[in-house]
Amino acid sequence: MEFAIGPEAGYGNRRLRLSTLTNTRWLATVGQLSAVLFVGTVLMFDMPIVACLALIAVAAIINLALTWFYPANMRLNPVGVFALLSFDVAQLAGLLALTGGLTNPFSLLLAVPVIISAATLPPRFTALLALIAVGVASLLVFVHLPLPWYPDVRLEIPLVYVSGMWFSVVSCLIFSAIYVYRVAEEARRLADALAATELVLQREQHVSALDGLAAAAAHELGTPLATISLVAKELQRDLAGATAEELREDIRLLRSQADRCREILRRVSTLGTDDEDHVSRLSLRALVEEVVAPHREFGIRIEARAVGDSTTEPAGRRIPGVIYGLGNFVENAVDFASEKVEITMAWTEDHVRIRIVDDGPGFAPEVIERLGEPDLVPVRSEDRRYKGGGGLGLGVFIAKTLLERTGASVRLANSTIASEGAEVVVEWPRASIQALAA
Template structure:
């Protein structure tokens, strides 16, 4: 076929299949240098060693320079393997900070620019010299730059969102783990109270019998027995409260509070920050009594904290209830939520620096984690959480939390649970 310059069958005995002529010695030096570096790093560092960001960026920079040397010897950007320039940039975008990724991208662009105008000819068959015009090489350079920018930005975005979501879920799991730990402690306390009930009732009964038989000439003994009876009664009151913590049918005194105490517990830690916090309550006289839930306290506290952070001068908390619903509305007079992310609020990867209201000054602020955790915990308790802006002409953010009253309300503690314990203990004492 005319123009076909493939080698004849004798060339098959040569060391290289295509029998291309290129500076193999210099190429071998570049490859051998990388091989020696890899062996030295493997032998010179323990298996548990982990590179920091700057060290990883340095190694990726070396990869770009080594690839540049090989491409210079084999045709520059016209070499099909020039696409390997994208690999270090993509790895950096996924695992390294954005500043280092930008520096690596600039290094790659500089190397590709040099290889567009300075390079040795692309190896080809003997007697044939391929020449790619500058326009073609510029097109390849443009495709490399655009591909690196697109792949780098996309990989960095996906990596950041995955990292933030992982952090948010880890934080949520920690909060829920603490809540479960508190519930477990409640159960253990109730179990311990039931176990201690019988011996304590026996002690109280025996003390009462001994008080009846104290001689008149032993006032010190009478005082000691009176003190023992008083302390036994005190222990009974403490155990009465502990018993109520572990029962689903009883409302523990330590476990229950009204709407007023719930709001005060949430609001009090945030009153000393120069923002007026106004609390308004409305509803029928039968104010609901809530089972104390750490998830609810934390979720409401986080929303109030955000409102205080972003308010100019005032935060208004309105608590209302009816026979079927319990509603808490938290408003502030700050700048409000940005319209284009209002529907995405509560996602853990919504960045506050450009989207959520105004920038906080604390490190790590504005990641959306607090709102994500608060919303998750409140919805887990049965609430519906909605976010909106205060209607004009006023400004500010408004968060509304609505519970079915049946999901939160709990009956009052029943009568003395100790009567049965005393009746059980009495026969033992008489024996």
Template sequence: MVSSPLSDQIFANRQIKLDTLVRLRWLAILGQTLAVVFVWLGLGYDFEAVLCLALVGLSGWLNFYLHFQFQKSVRLSSLQATVLLAYDSAQLGGLLYLTGGLQNPFAFLLLVPAVVSATTQPARFTIVLASLITGIATLLVFFHQPLPWTGGTPPDLPVLYVAGIWIAVILTMLFMSVYAFRIAQERHLLANALSATELVLANEQHLSNLDGLATAAAHELGTPLATIQLVAKELERELERDDPIREDIVLLRSQAERCKDILGKLRSLSGDEHNNFTKMRITALISEIVEPFDLFGVEIIQTFPDDLSNQPVLWRNPGLLYGLGNLIENAVDFAQSCVEIRARWTDNGVSLRISDDGPGFADAIRNRLGDPYVTTRATKNTNEPDTANRGPAHVPPGNALNAGGLGLGFFIAKTLLERSGAKVSIANKDTQQEARTAKKDHEISGAVIDIYWPRAALEADQ
């Protein structure tokens, strides 16, 4: 568990509610009360039961104070939550001091505050709390009241056994804290990345719907413009040629006609003769995606089968457009001089390969690509969203694993393409050659991204 600015930013938006800690403490109070009363009255063991109940009552008073002093919806800062969890650790340490220290089988409850902190707080606060719990456990090895036992004579446990319990408590706390922290961090990262994906897809969907909105606007405005044009014609006929108002009427009619022509063009966007705005052949779709990158100084080669008669017809899916555009932009960014886009299709499937002559995928991130926040791009300010970094794909070896950017580009592209039914895989051009020639030194000779769709899931007429 390593503290980092990224983890701090992630957990800063995941502040725990005060009501959650209060409810957890009520559960602990109930369990502690039942345990003390059962051992004291049920088993008849002699120990400082009154002091134990006083410590339990102190926690109950604190819960009542927090309940009536603050609203349930209050979210605690990391420091406030750590202070409350530290109190819980100290209170449990006091109970264990009165009931045998680490010899008490309930000593493992010391792990609970650390695990709660690891799930909801930045790493540095969990480290502080774990250090406090370690100190409490160490003190309990040497300072504690006798373990409650029948007849008042508890067993004399060997020092080595008690030391083993101490080691077990500390190691279990560390393991569970690190495990809980990593699971929570990955869940938060994935949730944030999926939110970014949904936002990108929504924006692309809005752009895709603009032609429909334009058609609707043209339809609604057509009638009033026709009325204006008709009235202007009537006024123009009735006015004398030398009337000063006639020139304004002529201008009004001409501008109304111009507006009518513009609306006619907008209305035609969704017409049958402009089906490229709803569905298009795969060759046209790829050409449209590639067009914005033709001015980047990198040659983009599009390769299709000789027979184009059976090519797929695709819906103009915003997610598909954004995902493929993302990968092509990334290939252009890292290519030396050439990017090749090769499309193939059969009656059962459609495959697309995007390759370049750049440095290829770095070994350090090749197995992690597709996870959110994996990037090797360097940005000027890593605290700002890297909107330009739409694909942290392949970089020269030796670059830092997280030099900059959010690393969401490839994740978003892969997620959007997989939603369209695709399977995405990555490799370097020389991977297969290396497998055949074991003596050859490793040389990265370009990145390759293979995408495959079942044809039935991709075609527009399905």
């Protein structure tokens, strides 16, 4: 299963609801109406109030039409959102043209539609909308009515001041859009990576449950199947001389054992694991061996050793997240190792630690500080034994996230020993292991 992360990924699943845009426009309409009425009726400034009210009415009518003809929870595609935001830029530009152009203090609001686009639309739509807004701002430098002011008093604004306002508007528009885009993009990538983590964990839980219950079911099915086989043989041997009562008793026994088999199989189909503690608990050595086993057939020597102190070896429940997280790191180590991978298990009264080291090229220096972030960038150098699969930050992020959910701390670095490459250290407080075992 692949999860796309990047500038164009994920926008189809994050479409804005129509009600979000209409509610925002109602807020803007109320603000515009309040400003026009205050300037025209309270301050008594000379301004084309009728034309301004007409432009505000157009926005209100379009909002009413959208609310009337479309459901509020309708998800708009990027083109629809872009069209509505473009209208907002044009409508605001019309109001500014009637009220002083860029000399109007509200001219900075031209950046708002672009900021909304940066947070919700793919970059190409935001770039196009920004160009439209910059073009409109440039046009407003030369095409506009005078700034509303006291009657019979003409307010002259120097061109250098207007140029400064243009630069201010454009700067606000560009820097705000870039900032919001970066923040929203980080949230999108994190959401995608967490979604991938949840799906992987869910799959591992189902696989784990099926494995454990299959082992229990195989054990439990042995007795009823043996009974059925024995009764069937006796029926076959004694069928001629058996009485009706004896036949009924044997058939009743056959049915009870068949029902027992059906119940066991039902539990397998529903992945119920409540009663399978005896197959879901592992010692630390058994846990590591289960993680390592699938990777021993790739020509890389995997050495696992324990250096625990005199305390009892840790044991806990078989948690799919831990199995997958450690398995991901072991797989990467095998993928990039030249000859061997060393796994060291250590424990004390306070901590439990697993160290995974390979003799490969190590992590790429340019990404060493970003390890564990959900980025689609290579986290290893190109000198690798296997060219297919692995090597991207998303897998490391998923593994790290799954392990940290169990209380572990994960450290990824290049080993300081000359003969070793990458090093992954996973450490739990002993109390976390005991809590997981409960």
